Amino acid sequence: MVNFxxxxxEGLHEHREPFISIYLPxxxxxxxxxxxxxILPLAVLDSGGxxxxxxxxxGLKGFGMMMFDIPAxxxxxxxxxxxxxxxxxxxxxILFILYGFADSPFVFLSLALLHGFISALFxxxxxxxxxxKYNFDFRGRVIAMLAxxxxxxxxxxxxxxxxxAEAIGFEKTFLISSFFLLIAFYIVFTKINDDEQNRVKTNFxxxxxxxxxxxxxxxxxxxxxxxxFMLMRAARIVLIPLVGDHIGLSVTSIGFIVSxxxxxxxxxxxxxxxxxxxxxxxxxxxxxxLLFAFGLISLAFVxxxxxxxxxxxxxxxxNGLSTGITMMLGTDNAPSKNKGEFLGIWRxxxxxxxxxxxxxxxxxxxxxxxxxxxxxxxxxxGFGAIFVFFGVQKNTDPYRVxxxx
Numbered sequence: 001m002v003n004f005x006x007x008x009x010e011g012l013h014e015h016r017e018p019f020i021s022i023y024l025p026x027x028x029x030x031x032x033x034x035x036x037x038x039i040l041p042l043a044v045l046d047s048g049g050x051x052x053x054x055x056x057x058x059g060l061k062g063f064g065m066m067m068f069d070i071p072a073x074x075x076x077x078x079x080x081x082x083x084x085x086x087x088x089x090x091x092x093x094i095l096f097i098l099y100g101f102a103d104s105p106f107v108f109l110s111l112a113l114l115h116g117f118i119s120a121l122f123x124x125x126x127x128x129x130x131x132x133k134y135n136f137d138f139r140g141r142v143i144a145m146l147a148x149x150x151x152x153x154x155x156x157x158x159x160x161x162x163x164x165a166e167a168i169g170f171e172k173t174f175l176i177s178s179f180f181l182l183i184a185f186y187i188v189f190t191k192i193n194d195d196e197q198n199r200v201k202t203n204f205x206x207x208x209x210x211x212x213x214x215x216x217x218x219x220x221x222x223x224x225x226x227x228x229f230m231l232m233r234a235a236r237i238v239l240i241p242l243v244g245d246h247i248g249l250s251v252t253s254i255g256f257i258v259s260x261x262x263x264x265x266x267x268x269x270x271x272x273x274x275x276x277x278x279x280x281x282x283x284x285x286x287x288x289x290l291l292f293a294f295g296l297i298s299l300a301f302v303x304x305x306x307x308x309x310x311x312x313x314x315x316x317x318x319n320g321l322s323t324g325i326t327m328m329l330g331t332d333n334a335p336s337k338n339k340g341e342f343l344g345i346w347r348x349x350x351x352x353x354x355x356x357x358x359x360x361x362x363x364x365x366x367x368x369x370x371x372x373x374x375x376x377x378x379x380x381x382g383f384g385a386i387f388v389f390f391g392v393q394k395n396t397d398p399y400r401v402x403x404x405x
Contacts, residue, residue, distance in 0.1 A: 018142050021191040022130070023149055028184040029089065030153030031121070032096070032177045035161025040099075040112065043170040049105030057112045064116020065123075066351045072120040073387070074207065074345015076114045076128050081194040084125030089185040091118045093178050098311035100174035120347065127343045129194055137277045139331060143324035144273020146286055151266050211341040223346065225391035226326040227353035228384035232292040234357025235377055236315045237259075242310055242361075243299050246370055257309055261316035263330035268320025275321075285392045289385035291315070297378030300371045326350045329392065 015023075040061075076084045095115055102108050134142050164173040212219070216299045240261065244254035267383035276284040295315040330346040360380065364373035 007170040015141075015145065016132075018145070022126070022142065025085075025089065025187050026146060027153060028187075029092065030150055030182050031157045031160060031338065032180060034154045034157025034162075035173075036099075036115075036137045036157075038158040039161045039165045039170060039173060040108065042165065043099070043102070043109045043174075044105050046170055047102065047104055048110060049108070055061065057108055060078045060109055060112040061116040062118070062351070062355070065120045066116075066348060066355075067347035068117040068120040069351060070208065070341075072117075072124040073340045073342070073347070075340070076125050076343070077120065077338060077340030080191040081125045081132065082144065082188070082192045083130035084121055085192060085221060086185060086189040088118050088125065089181060089188050093121070093181040093185055096174050096178035100171045100178065103108045103164075122315065122348055122359070124340065124343050126329060127331055127333075127347070128340055129341070130298035130327070131334045131339060132194060136332065140271070140277030140281075140324070140328055141273040143331070144269050144276070144326045147273075147324035147327070148266065148269030151262070151269060152193040152275045153331060155262070155266075207338050207341050208345070211335070211338045211345065215333070215335060215342060216334070219345065219349070220389040222329045222333055223349050224288065225388045226329050226346070226355070227349050228381075228388055229285075229292075229326055230287070230350045230353030230359065231320055232289070232296065232381050232384065234354045235361050235381065236292070236319065236357075237295060238361050239296070239299055239374065240308070240312055240315070241378065242365075243302055243374070245302060245307075247308065249305060249308070253305060257305075257312045260309060261312035261319075264313055264316030265320040265323075268317065272321050272323040276328060278327070280323065282392050283330070284321050284323075285325050288318045288325070288390055289388040291318035291321070293382040293385040296381045297375065300374040300378060308405040357369060366371055 027056070037058060040057050044054040044057050047053070065106055073083075079087075092115075094120060095111060098111055102111060128350075130139060130142060132144075161173065164176065168176075240258055241254050243276070244257060249257075272284050291314055295311050295318055298311045299308075300316070326346075330343055330350075334342045361373075361377055362375045368376060
């Protein structure tokens with residue numbers, strides 16, 4: 001008989017250190033980040049901006065992240081994970097103060113681009129820290145907890161941001177947010193210790209050429225598998241609401257279906273980490289990819305509320321089973337030298353995958369009839385699932401595990 005109380009006690013004990021150094025800053029920064037997804041566009045409108053400028057503010061943040069992924073990797077390799085994470089969190093503190101005093105759409109748009117730069121530095125630094133700090137088995141659970149925490153902050157962030165903005169206005173909401181970012185900076189600065197031995201001193205161009213050449217097989221297999229996962233996840237987010245609208249469902253009904261899928265996803269985050277920690281990344285990646293392909297293809301045949309609910313549940317399971325998979329594959333395969341550059345390239349690839357999902361859906365639905373366009377997206381993801389099967393190889397080295405060797 002399974003002793004669940006013992007499992008819970010052991011889990012709480014082993015996660016004590018990452019709870020303070022990783023999870024707590026995540027909850028603070030993640031909640032504020034996701035609240036900004038709601039209040040930034042509204043603040044742009046409040047400052048006199050147009051609807052297009054309000055939409056562009058989040059796009060510029062994402063564009064800034066992609067622009068800075070590569071330079072962030074170079075910087076992290078030279079200053080270390082602690083300096084990168086603490087420096088980025090302090091810059092976020094300053095940035096939200098500036099958001100609070102911004103008075104024009106141009107200022108908001110400029111700060112959003114800077115927001116993307118800072119976020120890229122923090123995220124690459126965190127990946128480097130997790131890769132160096134934790135072994136293969138525990139790393140899977142840490143990343144799963146991290147991904148689960150992100151899902152939680154995505155749920156509560158907009159609610160908290162909306163309540164505060166409604167009650168006290170945008171300026172004070174940004175300033176209060178900056179206070180919690182200052183707390184996050186203090187935690188990161190005092191609780192994270194990184195390994196200075198892994199820092200390197202080479203020039204920008206030669207270090208990236210070396211990393212790209214030396215790890216080309218990893219990027220073309222596990223890297224592309226990660227891109228495919230991000231593409232499928234992004235396609236799911238875009239297509240479920242569109243299908244709901246196409247079959248005539250109300251906004252409330254569509255919202256319930258999206259929330260149902262998110263709830264299933266959230267329930268599975270920690271079991272996914274345990275499975276991929278104990279049995280290897282393929283144990284989560286392959287079932288997830290197959291379910292993604294099946295679910296996205298099935299969207300083409302949905303014709304009522306119940307069938308869309310069932311497909312949304314399948315896609316929620318698919319996303320839950322692969323919780324943290326792209327971070328796991330990136331940190332597992334990162335070389336001992338020039339690790340920051342490797343993770344910078346990895347972040348650029350996965351960020352690109354997130355952008356490709358909506359683009360693929362948009363082109364397919366623009367060129368073909370609605371159901372045919374859905375089927376094409378699903379079939380394309382089906383081929384992606386086949387690639388995942390071969391791209392994420394079985395773990396072989398118990399000391400330096402590489403899923404793609």
